[in-house]
Amino acid sequence: MAKLKTPTLPSNPLTSPKRPGKAYGPSTPLEHGAEAGITAVDWIDERTSLSGGLRWMMFRKVPKGTNWFYTLGSATMFAFLSQAVTGVFLAMYYDPSATRAYESIQHINNDVFLGEFVHGMHKWGSSVMVILIFLHMGRTFFFGAYKYPRELNWVIGVALLVMTMTMSFSGYLLPFDQRSYWATIVGVNINGTGPLVGPYLSEFLRAGPYFGATTLSRFYAIHMLLVPGAIAALMGFHLYLVAKLGTTAPPWVRAKSPDALREQKVSDL
Amino acid sequence: MNKREKEAYLREYGVLKSQGKPFFPYAIAKDSVMAIMVMVVIITMSIVLGAELGPKADPTSTTYTPRPEWYFFFLFELLRVIKPPALVPLATIGVPTICLILLFLLPFYDRGAERRPERRPIATAAGIFTICAIGYLTYLGAAAGPPTEIDIPVPANVRSQGSAAVANFKSGEQVVAQSGCAACHKFGENGNAGPGPSLTRVGARLPAQAIQRTLINPTAPMPSFATLSEQSPKQFEQMVGFLAALK
Amino acid sequence: MTEHKESKSKYTEDRQIPGAFEGETVTRRRAMVLGGQVAGGVAAAAFALPALGFAVGPIFEKQDQPWQIVGNTGEFNPDSYVPRTITLVAGIGDAGKSTVYLRKYNPDLDTEPRDEYNSYIAISTLCMHLGCPVRFTAAAQRFICPCHGGVYDIVGKVNGGPPVRPLDRFYTRLEADRVLIGPRFSVNSELQRFSPRDPGEPLDGVGQYLYPSRPSMRKIQGT
Numbered sequence: 001m002a003k004l005k006t007p008t009l010p011s012n013p014l015t016s017p018k019r020p021g022k023a024y025g026p027s028t029p030l031e032h033g034a035e036a037g038i039t040a041v042d043w044i045d046e047r048t049s050l051s052g053g054l055r056w057m058m059f060r061k062v063p064k065g066t067n068w069f070y071t072l073g074s075a076t077m078f079a080f081l082s083q084a085v086t087g088v089f090l091a092m093y094y095d096p097s098a099t100r101a102y103e104s105i106q107h108i109n110n111d112v113f114l115g116e117f118v119h120g121m122h123k124w125g126s127s128v129m130v131i132l133i134f135l136h137m138g139r140t141f142f143f144g145a146y147k148y149p150r151e152l153n154w155v156i157g158v159a160l161l162v163m164t165m166t167m168s169f170s171g172y173l174l175p176f177d178q179r180s181y182w183a184t185i186v187g188v189n190i191n192g193t194g195p196l197v198g199p200y201l202s203e204f205l206r207a208g209p210y211f212g213a214t215t216l217s218r219f220y221a222i223h224m225l226l227v228p229g230a231i232a233a234l235m236g237f238h239l240y241l242v243a244k245l246g247t248t249a250p251p252w253v254r255a256k257s258p259d260a261l262r263e264q265k266v267s268d269l
Numbered sequence: 270m271n272k273r274e275k276e277a278y279l280r281e282y283g284v285l286k287s288q289g290k291p292f293f294p295y296a297i298a299k300d301s302v303m304a305i306m307v308m309v310v311i312i313t314m315s316i317v318l319g320a321e322l323g324p325k326a327d328p329t330s331t332t333y334t335p336r337p338e339w340y341f342f343f344l345f346e347l348l349r350v351i352k353p354p355a356l357v358p359l360a361t362i363g364v365p366t367i368c369l370i371l372l373f374l375l376p377f378y379d380r381g382a383e384r385r386p387e388r389r390p391i392a393t394a395a396g397i398f399t400i401c402a403i404g405y406l407t408y409l410g411a412a413a414g415p416p417t418e419i420d421i422p423v424p425a426n427v428r429s430q431g432s433a434a435v436a437n438f439k440s441g442e443q444v445v446a447q448s449g450c451a452a453c454h455k456f457g458e459n460g461n462a463g464p465g466p467s468l469t470r471v472g473a474r475l476p477a478q479a480i481q482r483t484l485i486n487p488t489a490p491m492p493s494f495a496t497l498s499e500q501s502p503k504q505f506e507q508m509v510g511f512l513a514a515l516k
Numbered sequence: 517m518t519e520h521k522e523s524k525s526k527y528t529e530d531r532q533i534p535g536a537f538e539g540e541t542v543t544r545r546r547a548m549v550l551g552g553q554v555a556g557g558v559a560a561a562a563f564a565l566p567a568l569g570f571a572v573g574p575i576f577e578k579q580d581q582p583w584q585i586v587g588n589t590g591e592f593n594p595d596s597y598v599p600r601t602i603t604l605v606a607g608i609g610d611a612g613k614s615t616v617y618l619r620k621y622n623p624d625l626d627t628e629p630r631d632e633y634n635s636y637i638a639i640s641t642l643c644m645h646l647g648c649p650v651r652f653t654a655a656a657q658r659f660i661c662p663c664h665g666g667v668y669d670i671v672g673k674v675n676g677g678p679p680v681r682p683l684d685r686f687y688t689r690l691e692a693d694r695v696l697i698g699p700r701f702s703v704n705s706e707l708q709r710f711s712p713r714d715p716g717e718p719l720d721g722v723g724q725y726l727y728p729s730r731p732s733m734r735k736i737q738g739t
Contacts, residue, residue, distance in 0.1 A: 120315030144384030
């Protein structure tokens with residue numbers, strides 16, 4: 001087979017052309033700083049090509065008529081981020097053992113700087129997230145936004161709803177007060193009422209026939225590793241699909257004059 | 270949705286999108302304002318309501334009344350209203366699972382092309398009904414007191430008889446509450462509806478003697494309060510007096 | 517009249533695949549794809565199965581239920597219940613304890629035959645609907661659950677509300693004049709003994725097969 005000749009390399013590929021209007025490059029310290037930042041970002045982009053994806057995500061158009069109802073999804077995500085961050089810091093003081101859990105939360109509330117505040121943010125943040133996710137679902141439902149081509153995104157959204165409820169449920173055992181304990185007993189027994197597999201499922205959740213030494217750490221692992229990981233992954237996919245398919249327009253908004261638009265496009269050519 | 274409707278939708282959407290604005294910064298600005306509002310709400314709640322702990326978990330307790338977090342009240346109430354033991358798995362697993370499957374599969378059985386809520390009467394009605402049902406169950410769940418607590422307003426005719434009668438009524442209420450009558454009978458907002466009849470207006474149906482006779486000689490499965498009448502006749506009297514005053 | 521469809525030969529050589537060997541039925545590409553999938557599956561199973569087994573293990577571990585003293589014979593009577601605290605799970609302090617109601621066997625109330633394990637009746641305080649703490653109300657002679665409206669009579673049989681079976685019990689036995697309490701067992705509506713089940717799991721009819729007992733806890737053999 002005949003080989004193609006290797007093209008000759010450009011004489012100096014590294015010098016980029018001068019920016020228009022700038023004869024002598026950066027001069028003030030501010031311009032030098034900006035240049036350094038641009039260089040760093042360029043360096044990363046040269047190796048990852050992330051700017052294309054970012055541009056695709058950020059500069060996609062949202063349709064006409066997009067209103068405040070469309071911020072509910074991102075607000076839910078924001079509440080999740082708040083939960084994730086406050087949760088990580090609570091985990092630094094929390095001790096998931098049946099004998100020490102309650103005392104460690106008391107310690108967070110009473111002794112740790114800003115302890116009760118961060119604990120309160122995590123506690124009430126869960127309620128806020130549940131409300132937001134339901135509102136987001138209501139908006140999607142009444143605007144018919146689950147219809148073609150966004151069916152899969154609805155299914156993922158329902159999975160996220162279920163996982164959010166799982167998070168709230170597994171979370172409120174952790175303070176280990178009376179409400180936590182009995183609500184968990186009832187919740188685990190609810191799983192046990194499923195025929196055939198139910199009894200094994202409830203025993204799996206409790207790690208034994210009774211509420212035992214490792215039940216709390218089991219719920220802790222589910223609450224802070226298993227489900228949040230799954231939520232983050234599914235949320236990423238949910239967002240990707242939103243960007244790919246576009247957010248819906250409110251159902252009563254109609255395109256004004258598609259014909260005029262088409263004519264204009266043709267004339268542009 | 271058939272192929273033509275899909276095409277029509279995609280074309281319409283393409284036009285709407287092309288007439289729209291870029292996500293950054295227009296939508297991002299709104300999202301950020303909303304995020305600030307979310308954080309304001311969370312922080313305010315945290316500061317105002319705090320993160321109080323209840324008493325430490327005590328599995329040996331027999332006096333604690335377990336209640337879930339507010340967003341599970343509708344499931345809690347579902348368990349309360351479905352009474353027959355044979356239907357327990359339906360209340361715990363069945364109904365939630367069916368609802369969840371219906372929710373998951375929504376886009377696969379609702380395939381119409383129409384998106385405007387006012388032109389999808391069935392879907393919109395079903396959605397509003399579901400919200401109302403969950404809201405109502407949540408309210409009932411939140412209002413459900415323990416069966417050892419009765420809170421009934423003092424009837425006017427008792428109040429007119431003076432403070433001694435009111436005190437007697439109140440202590441009778443106490444005895445009835447602690448005897449667990451509300452486990453089977455309804456007293457106004459409190460108590461369970463069944464297996465016993467509602468006692469909210471029992472005084473209007475039965476005279477005091479009949480109530481006393483029923484308490485000592487009840488029909489099964491109601492327990493007899495004969496031991497109470499022998500051991501502490503004063504409490505028994507207050508109990509009868511309270512029930513007879515419910516008109 | 518049957519339409520004859522030309523069947524594909526199983527030999528790659530016959531199918532005109534370039535580079536095929538004689539007698540070869542699987543292409544090398546296909547063998548590599550399958551091999552890759554199997555190897556990946558084995559590697560994933562190598563971490564997933566042990567982890568899963570580790571998490572599921574406790575279900576199959578038999579739990580020790582040592583007998584514990586709850587009092588002297590004189591402390592209990594046949595007509596009313598005395599609450600006692602017992603330890604179900606050792607080593608986790610108060611979280612492993614539970615309350616049990618005890619009374620002496622009463623021939624007027626108890627219909628089940630007497631044996632060495634029921635001269636004292638020990639009734640669990642977990643509601644058999646979903647496990648809330650029931651309380652014995654002396655005035656009404658009833659066990660009453662504060663959650664979803666369960667009511668039980670004095671021997672623990674269901675009077676009303678959603679509970680699916682009578683209250684669970686514990687084996688008791690006498691040692692000199694001390695009362696000892698042992699493993700838990702469940703009863704059906706005729707008060708027959710069954711291996712312990714969780715709340716919400718009926719034992720009447722097909723219930724005992726729909727909700728099997730677990731290896732972690734069994735009733736005493738032959739009772």
